[in-house]
Amino acid sequence: MNHESFIANDTIVAPATGNVRAAVAIVRISGAQAIEICEALFRPAGKTKVRDFLSHRFYLGELVSPAEGVLDQCLAVVMRAPRSFTGENMAEFHLHGSPAIVRSVVEAIMACGARPAQPGEFTQRAFLNGRMDLAQAEAVADLVAAQTRLSQRIALRQLEGGLSQVILRLRDALLDAAAELEAWIDFPEEEIPPPTLEKHVAMFQRVEEEIAALLKTYRVGLIALEGARVVLAGAPNAGKSSLFNALIGRERAIVTPHPGTTRDSIEGTIDLLGLPVTLVDTAGLRETDDEIEAKGIERSLREASQAELVVWLVDASAPHERESFARFLAFEDYRDRLIVALNKVDVSTPQILAELEQRFRKEGIPVVRLSCTQRIGLETLEELIRERLIGTLSAPEEMCITNQRHAECLRMAAEAIGRAITELRRGAPPEFVSLEVQEAIGELGAIVGLGTNDEILDRIFSRFCIGK
Numbered sequence: 001m002n003h004e005s006f007i008a009n010d011t012i013v014a015p016a017t018g019n020v021r022a023a024v025a026i027v028r029i030s031g032a033q034a035i036e037i038c039e040a041l042f043r044p045a046g047k048t049k050v051r052d053f054l055s056h057r058f059y060l061g062e063l064v065s066p067a068e069g070v071l072d073q074c075l076a077v078v079m080r081a082p083r084s085f086t087g088e089n090m091a092e093f094h095l096h097g098s099p100a101i102v103r104s105v106v107e108a109i110m111a112c113g114a115r116p117a118q119p120g121e122f123t124q125r126a127f128l129n130g131r132m133d134l135a136q137a138e139a140v141a142d143l144v145a146a147q148t149r150l151s152q153r154i155a156l157r158q159l160e161g162g163l164s165q166v167i168l169r170l171r172d173a174l175l176d177a178a179a180e181l182e183a184w185i186d187f188p189e190e191e192i193p194p195p196t197l198e199k200h201v202a203m204f205q206r207v208e209e210e211i212a213a214l215l216k217t218y219r220v221g222l223i224a225l226e227g228a229r230v231v232l233a234g235a236p237n238a239g240k241s242s243l244f245n246a247l248i249g250r251e252r253a254i255v256t257p258h259p260g261t262t263r264d265s266i267e268g269t270i271d272l273l274g275l276p277v278t279l280v281d282t283a284g285l286r287e288t289d290d291e292i293e294a295k296g297i298e299r300s301l302r303e304a305s306q307a308e309l310v311v312w313l314v315d316a317s318a319p320h321e322r323e324s325f326a327r328f329l330a331f332e333d334y335r336d337r338l339i340v341a342l343n344k345v346d347v348s349t350p351q352i353l354a355e356l357e358q359r360f361r362k363e364g365i366p367v368v369r370l371s372c373t374q375r376i377g378l379e380t381l382e383e384l385i386r387e388r389l390i391g392t393l394s395a396p397e398e399m400c401i402t403n404q405r406h407a408e409c410l411r412m413a414a415e416a417i418g419r420a421i422t423e424l425r426r427g428a429p430p431e432f433v434s435l436e437v438q439e440a441i442g443e444l445g446a447i448v449g450l451g452t453n454d455e456i457l458d459r460i461f462s463r464f465c466i467g468k
Contacts, residue, residue: 011037013109014117014467015102022097027105028467029114030086030122035078037112038091041065041105042076055080063093065108072101086122087129120464124457127449134449134460135164138403141464142225150274151224154400162399163406164448166214170207171444174417174437177203181434200433204421207440211414214399218407220390221400223308227269227276228389231304234313236283239343242372243313244268244281247382265303273386280307309388311339311381316348316356316369338365339384346371405460406447413443 011031017024029037039050044061053059056079063071075094084090095101110116120141127137139158146152157163177200232240248268266281280303304310340360345353353369360367368384370377401407420436445451 011114012117012121013106013114014122015106016092016467017097017102019099019102020097021099025095025097025099025102027093027095027102027109028122029091029109030084030088030117030125031114032089033113034089034091035080037109037114038076038078038093040112041108042093044076050076050078053078055083058094063095063105063108065104065111067111068104068108071104071108072096082129082131085131086125087131088125117466118462119466120461120468123464123468124461127457132159133161133164134457135167135403135406135447136161137449138405138460139163140468142402144465144468145225147227147269147276148224148271148274151276151402154221154224154402157399158402163401166210166399167444167447170210171441173203173207174441174444178434178437178441181430181437201421201424204417204424208414208417208421211410211417214401215407215410215414217399218401221402223275223389224400225402227278228308229267229278229280229303229306230309230311230385231280231282231307232311232313233282233304235315238313238315239370239372240281240313241266243311243341243343243370244279246372246375246378247272247279272382275386275389277385277389307337309337309339309385311341311385312365313341313343313370314356315344316342316353317344335363335365337388339381339388340365340367341370341377341381342367343370343372345369345376346374409443409447413440416440416443 009032011029011033013027013029016026016028035050041063042050042059042061043064044050044053044059046059048059050059053076056077058075058077060073060075062073063076065071072093072095074096077092077094079085079090079092081087081089093105095105106116123132123137123140126132127134132140136159139155142155143152143159146155232244234240244266248270265283267278269276269278271277282303342348342353342356357367357369366384366388368377368381370381372378401410416436416439420433420440423433423436442451449457
């Protein structure tokens, strides 16, 4: 797609709100004819003509289609280039939120010469017109997809340019090094001193360390944005369904004193201290001849193998649970993503609790005491789940990588810098070092959209919703 030509010639339209009944719906137009189309369809209640509207100010009036007459009473606002979201002339109609009204208004705008916007095309135009860089544009999609306050803050930080500032600073450091290398290569007659090994290695290592620190935040950012699956596992009647209901906040799972009640996985998503967490209540793990229950147990093990975290529940009130350690050890492979919850502590004894705690902690597994019925220890468990998922970062929203493309560019840049360091230390010609530095510069630049080709841009923005 030739982006320059469609920005110069096309005017686009799309609803900016969902296709549901609501108090208000918004239809937006962007492009060279946006204000003219607004003038053709909008009759202001006052004497001011649309062409004389002040930018970014709302005006009351009626939307009138030549074919259908009055479509709605609404508010209109024009935003003149370049002070608009896309950097082009824009207009918006704030309508009554009927899907039928929205459809008729979009059709009337298209009859005036606009075409339907492609997914992400408004934001893509904002990027191509220099209103934001590519990392900021991608943060718009993250902000739309944010499920919790934490993911919202992370996306806002990137939209404000937090990540871009770091990337551009690292890229500038590499550009300075590249300029020095190129000067020494291209102008030997100027008697430019050769690059200093210690100076360049130290600078490259600093950049490499900062990239490594950014990459460490990728898992945190991904969980904050997309969420994590936390499986509740354990023997029958250990209290998995009771814990599920206590955390979900409503009766989603059937709680009975009879073993084997949950034969299929049940799940629900909650906002757990800022993280979107999908809890999965699974069938109790035990030996059984019941074919249906056996399939539920098989699914439980499969769910546990795919989860980011497994909470293993133990019935601390039952003496036989002290002998169920072998069942727990079946989860040996999940040791680094396990929490043990000793449930029913309100009807247990200090001796049993101490014995169970010692046994599990000896295996290096964090333990929390619970009573789901009395709501004891739930906040402690939530904090422990959060810590096991994203660590102890007090403010992860300060800087997190949430985008796989960004993470891949950073990894490639780090590898190129590592090769540059190796070349320097082995005394390779500066041309070899310069090639690696240029590759790292290109990878960092790609994060913010420097040198990114049209095909990649189309793929990125195709993932956006229409109207954004």
